[in-house]
Amino acid sequence: MERLPDDTGGRPNEVILQMGHDVNYGAPIGQSVRLAGARSSMRGP
Numbered sequence: 001m002e003r004l005p006d007d008t009g010g011r012p013n014e015v016i017l018q019m020g021h022d023v024n025y026g027a028p029i030g031q032s033v034r035l036a037g038a039r040s041s042m043r044g045p
Helices: 029-035
Strands: 014-018 039-043
Touching: 014 029, 029 039
Parallel strands: 014 039
Antiparallel strands: none
């Protein structure tokens, strides 16, 4: 995970995730988003 490139060539790569939807179903949601080439940004209470 740490060695995945962060370069998306200027394309949008942010996934906004509500705090209440940050669940763990065997793997963290953030990790799944990262594997898809994006980065997650947590919002909300």
